[in-house]
Every structure is written in structure tokens, then in C-alpha cells.
Amino acid sequence: MKTKLTLIGLLLFVMTSLSGQEITSGKFGNGLFNLVGKDSSWTMRVGLRAQLLGTSTWEDGESGETSFLIRRSRLKFDGFAYSPKLKYKIELGLSNRDQSGASVYTSNAPRYILDAVLMWNFHKNFVIWFGQTKLPGNRERVISSANLQQVDRSILNSRFTIDRDIGFQLRHHFNLSEKFVVREIFSLAQGEGRNITTGNLGGHQYTGRIELLPFGNFSSKGDYKGSDLKREQTPKLALGVSYDHNNNAVKTRSNQGSYMVNDTGFYKTNINTLFVDAMFKYQGFSFMAEYSNRDAKDPFAKNSDGSLLFDDDNDQVIVQVGKGLNLQTGVLLKNDWEVSGRFTTIDWDKITGNSNQNQYTLGLSKYIVGHKLKVQTDISHLEVAAGNNELMYRLQCDIHF
Template identity: 65%
Template sequence: MNSSILQKVVSFACISVFFSINAQQTNAPRFGKGLFNLVGEDSTWTMKVGLRFQTLASSSWDAENGLSNPSSSMLIRRSRLKFDGFAFSPKLEYKIELGLSNRDQSGASEYTSDAPRYILDAVLKWNFYENFVLWFGQTKLPGNRERVISSANLQMVDRSLLNSRFNIDRDIGIQLRHKTKLSDNFLMKEIFSISQGEGRNITTGNEGGHQFTGRIELLPFGNFENKGDYKGSDLKFEQNQKLSFAFGYNINKNAVRTRGSQGSYMSTNEGLYATDISNIFIDAMYKFKGFSFMAEYANRDAKAPLAKNFDGTLTGDEVQIGNGLNLQTGYLISKTLELSARYTNVTLNRNITGSGAENQYTLGVSKYISGHNLKVQTDISYTDIGSKTNELLYRIQVDMHF
């Protein structure tokens, strides 16, 4: 039996064990709140088990001279198992998320022992003093807002071009989180992170330096309903205006990948090329009575972006430095139907990449059958790719979240 089949058998066996647990020890929550909940006999631990998947169909065309070179695809975009709860004390929480689809597991390399990357999140959260919480493990870094919003809670079919080019995604390390009440309504949240610097599921050790990330969020009108500052759409129809404005900074010391902790490794004739890579993120989320608006700006720079061999010749690898802007808005014309629009600009350094700016315009429609837990989303995008062929893209996706 090869390793792939063995892994699938083990995964199926684990799921079967969970579902065979005595019903008296579980309770079935309402739809969207997990498959079932487990509580320890002495109430010293809990576990909520969840499952979600997204089925995506898409078609694209070259849009230079009419619509030509059509292509289409259907796939399970995401399929994930989620476990969360507390252990020993409610002040010690945990989250585990496993990716089961091919897209979730992609990215195997020698630095991940050429193995599928099953683990998305595996993190402990310890509320050790008042409003201070220490996170330890692998999870999303406090980067751009759109990346931290769960893919289950997106306003459109998927995230923007800004996110795909500039996000810092997941890494393993520690995060210190704190929130401060500046007045009756004004809230400030602070996050600081130290992590390995090479992304998730690295098994061969740290090839470069470490990365340091800080983020401050200002909420002048108080908290959003149901953590709505990190959910797409105003499904709660905020009756009072809510705004979150944030600034983040990330620096990856001696980074060896083209996007810091993401992208391809920069190889030379004597090993890996390393340079300091920094990222700036500025973003905001506003919601009021079914209307939502999100804005993001991202910038990436590097101390020496062109990878060089020992003799000074260029390797052909380079850091993807540049800027990105994303503006996105939506309005719920009823409690279950939303219209949305997005404009995204990505401008990477032409001297390095050889390509111009990308501008993408997207219109979307979402039908929320049961909020984000069961929805159908569709959108159409036109992308002006500068020196390359422009593209028209149509997508439709069904999302189910137990």
C-alpha cells in the first residue's frame, strides 16, 4: 500500500471513530455550528468538529480581439476538517484545520519532505492575563485583512489579485495579542508576531532568518456584530456605523523566497539567495445597514531584490517588489441577496518582472441560503494585464459549511 492510500485510509478511520462515539457524549448543534460537539466527562476539555467544502466551476476567454481561446474547469476548490475548543481551562483554546483537497495540499517540495501539506492550522491560544492572549503554533499571520478573513466568509467567489501577490499567509511561531479600550466605544487591538519565515509545514529547518510582524487595528465605534470586521458582507445589518482601520508591517530577515515566506525559493550556484524583504499593509472595513466597504493597500520592498550567484551574475530569480490596491463594496438588497463590486490594481516593478500593471474589475452576486454556511456565489471579472493578453473570467461556486 503506497503512502497516499495509507494516509487516506488513516483519515477515513479517524473520521469513522469520531462519528461512532456514543451519542450521549455528543450534542448536535444547529446547521453551520459544527457537525457535533464533544465535552470531557469532567468538563476540562471541549471539541467542536466541523467540515466545509467549496465546489467551483469557471470559464475564461482571451479578450483582445473578441472572445477566443476558451477554457473551463470544475474542481473542489477547498475541502477542510476543523477542530476547536479548549483544553484543561477555557483560557487555553486550540484550533486545528486540515486541508483535504488537492489545492489545499499543493506546494510539496524538498523543504516539506516532498509531502502533501495537510495541516493548515495547529495553534494554541492562551489567555494568560486580562486582555493578553499568546498564540503558539502554525496559523495565519496578522497580514492583510482579506487574507485573515476565512475563505468560508468571503464576499466574492475568491480573494483578490492583491491577496494572491502580497499576502504573507501562514507560518509557525508565536503571536502576542492584546486589546485596549480607549473610551466607551473606541477599541484598539494590537498584534505582534515572531515566526520562522518560510511558510507552513516546513520540515527541513529554517533556511533563512525569521520574520517579524506587527499590526494595530482601530475601531472608533466599537466591535462589529459577530466579528464582522473579519467577515465579508454585512449580513448582520449593523444598525450603527462600524469601522475598523488597520496598519501592519512585516519584515522577513534573510528571506530565501521570492515573496518572503511565500513564493519560490531563490537558488544560486552555492545554495539559497537571502535578502531582507519588508511588507506594509494598510486596510479598512466599514459596515452599515447591509452596506459594506473594504479597502486594502500593500507594498513589498527588498534590500537587494535581484538574486545573484557568488560571482555576481544574476540567477533569474527576483523578489516580487511592488504595490497593490484593492477596493471592494457590497450591498444586500434583501437579507439573502447581495450585489458586489471590486477593483484591484497590482503593479510589480517592471525592471524586475518585465510586466506591467494588472487591473481587474469584478462584479458579483451572492445568494445566502443560510448566511455564509450555505451560499451560491457567482462573479465575472475583466483583467487588463498590461503587456499580456487581457482576460475575461466567469465563476460560480457553491459553499457548504457544517
């Protein structure tokens, strides 16, 4: 921890001590400060945000548990280099949760880096991204955790997301009419998640996404923000479909989950994930829907001799195949209080041995300075087939500089 704080302090000191550039600060929530090169050939905006979370849970027949957590704490840098057509984004995770997942595959090191990506607008409406960032999967995952409508994402996201990976993305958009916008994305990634240092262990991961916005763009990119804080004056709708193929995947949830380590290295199988989603906003009302479906060529992990693979706890290793549905809506009042509701259902294939789940969530948010300074609370009831039901209460404060 001491080394980490020293490095951060040194970085900030160096940036603020450099001569020959303009240093400015904007309004609250738009970065701690902005740097502009003397010749205007580069810019850097530096931001910091934190989420402070308290949670209480009660399971059937058991006493409750309470925890307090710095859920997220992140340092962000973005701007352009050499030309406004060459942008970049770097995001570092500072909390324990942000850095979790250290293993031999990440050189047994904390996973500090969330995003490190270059974005080059090389021709008209074509942009190529290269580096580590979120893959173009389900909409809820691509929405920043800073801009969520409720305390955290749904259980659909935690079970089915393809999250971050390293590779490249080709993005393009065009207009079918004056308002009708179409966006296309193709991604090629390593296929094993973020901060992997051991090289490509399986095949590669291919993701395609198309988005349709028949009524035009949302205000301030609101199709990727929770709540209708801009109170859209005309109805706005975004429809999206993503298909992900992870060739010879070596983890139980495509590029997420546990490695399927067998007697000769890794069990490999093709894993496919489909996402269909929608976002609608109008005058403070918002509605988001997502459907996910994951399948595998052969979900039963095996050793080289064809015998079934078991983990250290003697549980059979199986690709987590199944489907999920998430429906979420909210109404923003004139005083910037919002009431929101969410229903999520997870339907696992029987072969996984997992219990199906339904979760109902009621949320209340107060936006003091939009998503930059807000207080959110929600209560959720989780129904587990052949298991213990759970009641969860959460309270979270967000502050973003």
C-alpha cells in the same frame, strides 16, 4: 487517496466511539458535532466544509477554457483543553489545491495541515498563540475563505499576502473609551511559509499589526467577514496597519513564492511588506479597502560571485517588489441577495519585468444560511499591460457543517 480517507474515517470513528464524554450536535453550520469531556476539562467541535467551483476564462485572441474544481475541502477541529483559557484550532486540507506545494522543503509530502495552533489567554487581555496559522497581514487574507464576499480573494492577496507560517503571536486589546477599541499583534515566525520541515533556511520573520475600531466591535466579528450579514444598526469601522520584516528571506515573495536557490545554497535579502486596510459596515452596506507595498534591500538574486541568478527557464530571479490596491463594496438586499463590486490594481516595479494589471469584478451572491450555505457567482475583466486581457466567469457553491 485511499490512505487519506481511511485515516479520516478512523479519526471520526475513534472520536464518536469514545466513552465518558457528552456528544451533541448544534444547528446547521455550527459543526458536525461537539464533544465535551466527562469532567468538562476539554471540548472539541468538529466541522467540515467544501467549495465547489466552476470557471470559464477567455483570453484575447484565444479560445475559452472551462474547468470544474473542488476548490477547498477542509476538516476543522476547535475547542479548549484543560481550561477555557487554553484554546486550540486544527484545520486540515483535503482537496488537491489545499495540499499543493509539496517539495523537498516539505519532505516531498502533501501539505495537509493548514492550521495547528494553541491560544492561551494567560493574563487579562493578553493572549499568546503558538503554532502554524495565518500571520497578521492583510485583512482579506485573514478573512476565512468560508466567509468571503465574492467567489475568491483579489489578485492583490495572491501577489502580496504573507499567508501562513509557524511561530508565535502575542495579541492584546484595550479600550480608549467605552466604545473605541484598540488591538495590537506582534508575530515572530520562521519566515518560509507553512509545513516546512527543513528548518529555518534564512532569518526570521517579524510582523506587527495595530487595529482601531472607533465605533466599537462589529457584530459576530464582522470586521473579519465579507458582507454585512448582521446588518449593523450603527456604523462600524475598522482600520488596520501591518508591517512585516522578513530578515534574510530566501523566497521571492517574503515567505511565499519560489526559493532563490544559488550556487552555494540560497540568496538571502531583507524583504519588507506594508499593509493598510479598512472595513466599514452599516445596514447591509459594506466597504473594504486594502493597500500593499513590498520592497527588498537588494531584489536582484545573485550567486556567491555576484553574478545574477537565473532559474531553470533562464529567467532572472528577482524579488517581486511593487504595490497594489484593492477596493470592494457590496449591498445586501432584504431577501439575502447581495450585489458586490471590486476593483484591484497591481503596480510592479519595472525591475521585475512583470506586467501591471487592473481587474474589475462584479459579483452576485445568495446567502441561504449565511456563509454556511450560499451560492456565489462573479465575472471579472483583467487588463494586462503589454499582455493579453482576460475575461473570467465563476460559479461556486459553499456548504459548511
